[in-house]
Amino acid sequence: MDDVTAAFDLLSRGAEEILLVEDLLTKLKTGKPLRIKAGFDPTAPDLHLGHTVLLNKMRQFQELGHEVIFLIGDFTGMIGDPSGKNITRPPLTREDVEENAITYRKQIFKVLHPEKTKIMMNSQWMDQLSALDLIKLAATHTVARMLERDDFHKRYSSGQSIAIHEFLYPLMQGYDSVAMHADVELGGTDQKFNLLMGRELQKHVGQSPQVVITMPLLLGLDGVKKMSKSLNNYIGIDESPQEIFGKVMSISDETMWTYFELVSFRPMTEIHRWREEIDQGLNPRDIKFRLAEELVERFHDHTAAKQAHENFVQQFQQGVIPTDLAEAHLKVGEQGLVIANIIKSAGLTASTSEALRMIQQGAVKVDGERVNDKDLVFTKGQEFVLQVGKRRFAKVILN
Amino acid sequence: MDDVTAAFDLLSRGAEEILLVEDLLTKLKTGKPLRIKAGFDPTAPDLHLGHTVLLNKMRQFQELGHEVIFLIGDFTGMIGDPSGKNITRPPLTREDVEENAITYRKQIFKVLHPEKTKIMMNSQWMDQLSALDLIKLAATHTVARMLERDDFHKRYSSGQSIAIHEFLYPLMQGYDSVAMHADVELGGTDQKFNLLMGRELQKHVGQSPQVVITMPLLLGLDGVKKMSKSLNNYIGIDESPQEIFGKVMSISDETMWTYFELVSFRPMTEIHRWREEIDQGLNPRDIKFRLAEELVERFHDHTAAKQAHENFVQQFQQGVIPTDLAEAHLKVGEQGLVIANIIKSAGLTASTSEALRMIQQGAVKVDGERVNDKDLVFTKGQEFVLQVGKRRFAKVILN
Numbered sequence: 054m055d056d057v058t059a060a061f062d063l064l065s066r067g068a069e070e071i072l073l074v075e076d077l078l079t080k081l082k083t084g085k086p087l088r089i090k091a092g093f094d095p096t097a098p099d100l101h102l103g104h105t106v107l108l109n110k111m112r113q114f115q116e117l118g119h120e121v122i123f124l125i126g127d128f129t130g131m132i133g134d135p136s137g138k139n140i141t142r143p144p145l146t147r148e149d150v151e152e153n154a155i156t157y158r159k160q161i162f163k164v165l166h167p168e169k170t171k172i173m174m175n176s177q178w179m180d181q182l183s184a185l186d187l188i189k190l191a192a193t194h195t196v197a198r199m200l201e202r203d204d205f206h207k208r209y210s211s212g213q214s215i216a217i218h219e220f221l222y223p224l225m226q227g228y229d230s231v232a233m234h235a236d237v238e239l240g241g242t243d244q245k246f247n248l249l250m251g252r253e254l255q256k257h258v259g260q261s262p263q264v265v266i267t268m269p270l271l272l273g274l275d276g277v278k279k280m281s282k283s284l285n286n287y288i289g290i291d292e293s294p295q296e297i298f299g300k301v302m303s304i305s306d307e308t309m310w311t312y313f314e315l316v317s318f319r320p321m322t323e324i325h326r327w328r329e330e331i332d333q334g335l336n337p338r339d340i341k342f343r344l345a346e347e348l349v350e351r352f353h354d355h356t357a358a359k360q361a362h363e364n365f366v367q368q369f370q371q372g373v374i375p376t377d378l379a380e381a382h383l384k385v386g387e388q389g390l391v392i393a394n395i396i397k398s399a400g401l402t403a404s405t406s407e408a409l410r411m412i413q414q415g416a417v418k419v420d421g422e423r424v425n426d427k428d429l430v431f432t433k434g435q436e437f438v439l440q441v442g443k444r445r446f447a448k449v450i451l452n
Numbered sequence: 453m454d455d456v457t458a459a460f461d462l463l464s465r466g467a468e469e470i471l472l473v474e475d476l477l478t479k480l481k482t483g484k485p486l487r488i489k490a491g492f493d494p495t496a497p498d499l500h501l502g503h504t505v506l507l508n509k510m511r512q513f514q515e516l517g518h519e520v521i522f523l524i525g526d527f528t529g530m531i532g533d534p535s536g537k538n539i540t541r542p543p544l545t546r547e548d549v550e551e552n553a554i555t556y557r558k559q560i561f562k563v564l565h566p567e568k569t570k571i572m573m574n575s576q577w578m579d580q581l582s583a584l585d586l587i588k589l590a591a592t593h594t595v596a597r598m599l600e601r602d603d604f605h606k607r608y609s610s611g612q613s614i615a616i617h618e619f620l621y622p623l624m625q626g627y628d629s630v631a632m633h634a635d636v637e638l639g640g641t642d643q644k645f646n647l648l649m650g651r652e653l654q655k656h657v658g659q660s661p662q663v664v665i666t667m668p669l670l671l672g673l674d675g676v677k678k679m680s681k682s683l684n685n686y687i688g689i690d691e692s693p694q695e696i697f698g699k700v701m702s703i704s705d706e707t708m709w710t711y712f713e714l715v716s717f718r719p720m721t722e723i724h725r726w727r728e729e730i731d732q733g734l735n736p737r738d739i740k741f742r743l744a745e746e747l748v749e750r751f752h753d754h755t756a757a758k759q760a761h762e763n764f765v766q767q768f769q770q771g772v773i774p775t776d777l778a779e780a781h782l783k784v785g786e787q788g789l790v791i792a793n794i795i796k797s798a799g800l801t802a803s804t805s806e807a808l809r810m811i812q813q814g815a816v817k818v819d820g821e822r823v824n825d826k827d828l829v830f831t832k833g834q835e836f837v838l839q840v841g842k843r844r845f846a847k848v849i850l851n
Contacts, residue, residue: 184581
């Protein structure tokens with residue numbers, strides 16, 4: 054396998070679409086470092102594993118020696134919602150953007166090579182753009198073409214309003230590619246329309262059109278919906294080693310393979326071999342451990358990964374109580390406290406009724422012993438380890 | 453009748469719509485001079501009587517002491533066709549615009565008071581507009597609202613393309629009103645949508661919204677279609693006194709009344725009185741003479757108007773041949789020239805067959821005598837006055 058084929062193989066891993074494949078091959082064959090663009094929102098970043106699908110692809114380009122640009126779309130962010138209808142989206146200040154860039158940096162450098170990553174803000178060239186320039190940009194595309202974009206089409210047909218400036222945003226994203234002389238732009242599948250704008254505008258001004266690589270959206274822990282904060286099916290990259298490890302272990306065996314393809318750095322050949330091993334009888338859990346460790350190591354470090362693995366095995370497989378328990382200091386009166394109230398006050402359930410349900414299901418343990426009596430009372434001075442379900446623990450101190 | 457009522461009466465003369473009437477009354481009642489805006493194309497101006505409908509309305513405002521601004525939309529003119537599809541519409545240079553402004557001046561001051569007219573170019577503020585400003589402007593309106601505009605709606609439904617920047621032009625016209633703090637904007641009925649943009653954008657920035665006055669399009673000489681160069685049913689304001697006089701006299705009696713309303717400065721009370729006089733038996737031609745004289749006087753002078761009237765009467769009513777005849781020097785061979793060929797060669801008809809038709813209709817005269825013989829031949833050395841129809845004359849010299 055020659056260099057270009059090997060590079061293409063790596064870069065197309067997990068990709069939904071490459072437009073056009075031959076353009077990418079041509080660019081790779083020049084042997085020159087390519088300019089890789091990926092755009093990110095300027096609003097407060099709080100990245101989860103889903104976001105890293107793109108970051109990983111950027112990292113692969115870095116490893117092949119290309120120039121990777123992390124572009125923060127601050128220009129439009131600083132506009133806010135110019136229609137003034139959405140008062141919950143105030144314009145960002147220059148300081149907000151700078152601060153968000155710092156938060157981004159802290160998170161993205163868990164995946165990207167800091168010294169090989171160029172962070173740019175599109176206000177750098179957008180602030181220079183005149184109304185005249187924007188008119189010329191707008192003249193390159195038709196209203197009908199813009200209404201082909203999935204979400205515009207849906208909103209227009211269903212009578213939902215589209216403000217005219219929304220038609221300008223894809224053009225501006227395309228213009229970023231012109232200003233940056235991007236060779237490749239990466240984005241989610243939902244960004245395809247906007248990414249192609251870059252291609253078209255570059256052609257329009259006589260630049261070689263960028264290659265568009267779209268990456269699929271990562272499935273959430275449920276294996277059904279896309280990973281998102283609001284669906285609470287995500288792994289935050291700032292979460293504790295324990296949380297990340299446990300969450301990875303909770304995904305289905307099927308979902309595990311798409312995670313391997315999109316968020317693991319292990320070679321696909323190795324991953325295929327594991328799959329074969331499982332077919333021959335290996336427990337999928339053992340392979341899932343590798344993914345969990347890899348991810349904890351990436352977002353924390355090697356020691357944390359080993360420790361998280363050990364904790365997990367102890368806690369779930371051997372029933373051993375973890376050593377670094379949260380402590381719940383509760384005040385009790387003369388009559389003492391009934392078990393369900395203690396569970397709720399220690400924060401192990403959201404409500405007393407949920408606590409009662411857990412007792413009924415036999416899911417509550419005190420110092421490792423199952424509690425069956427929902428009227429069990431504890432009094433001042435007692436200390437014990439309280440466990441609810443498989444993973445909720447607290448050290449309870451009554452005083 | 454108080455001043456405001458009298459002013460309103462004059463200003464609403466011939467107007468198609470006033471939006472809103474109460475706003476106009478309120479503004480008039482302040483007693484302050486209002487800023488009146490009317491926008492004109494920056495392309496080479498060659499005005500005809502139809503254009504003066506708007507100019508007359510501007511003049512009425514001037515006579516009431518208001519500030520009239522003749523706005524040349526040079527900003528977009530200097531863009532040309534940014535889509536690059538229409539190569540026949542090259543961008544205007546600053547020099548082109550200046551030159552066109554001079555040509556405009558020469559023509560409009562036949563109607564407007566030079567010292568009371570302010571000529572402005574919208575590039576004055578548009579050149580300062582940033583992309584950001586334009587985005588904010590675009591955010592004030594929706595795609596659906598823009599597609600309500602008649603021509604956009606038709607084009608979109610019939611699958612004709614609309615470039616996105618075309619959606620920006622009405623907004624920019626509206627922004628002109630904001631930049632100018634216009635109190636009133638005048639325009640043709642076909643401009644209503646764009647004029648209302650000004651109202652909306654002014655409200656958006658907290659200005660008192662301009663009053664929109666739309667004027668109907670003047671009918672052409674045919675009394676059916678709107679006056680236009682391309683339909684050749686127009687009276688150019690640079691035409692000779694003879695031409696203007698003759699063309700006015702050619703309109704129907706019915707069309708005459710709309711001309712009186714829209715392009716005459718005679719009070720409506722007077723015009724209504726004339727109408728009554730005709731009902732009582734006066735020849736409409738005598739009233740049409742007054743319109744013809746008024747227009748010749750406006751575009752030339754009093755003497756020219758009187759002279760044109762006299763010529764017209766002589767030529768058409770008394771059959772007298774005009775004295776300032778064009779001469780046609782024609783070469784003839786041994787056999788001489790047949791009458792139809794002479795008519796065509798002298799430029800009095802477009803073809804020989806038309807000439808033959810005119811002879812057949814009894815519409816051809818030689819030295820005042822009707823020619824009935826289509827085979828009539830003239831020979832070298834002969835000179836005579838040739839007349840075709842009522843108004844086509846030539847002095848023919850055969851040699």
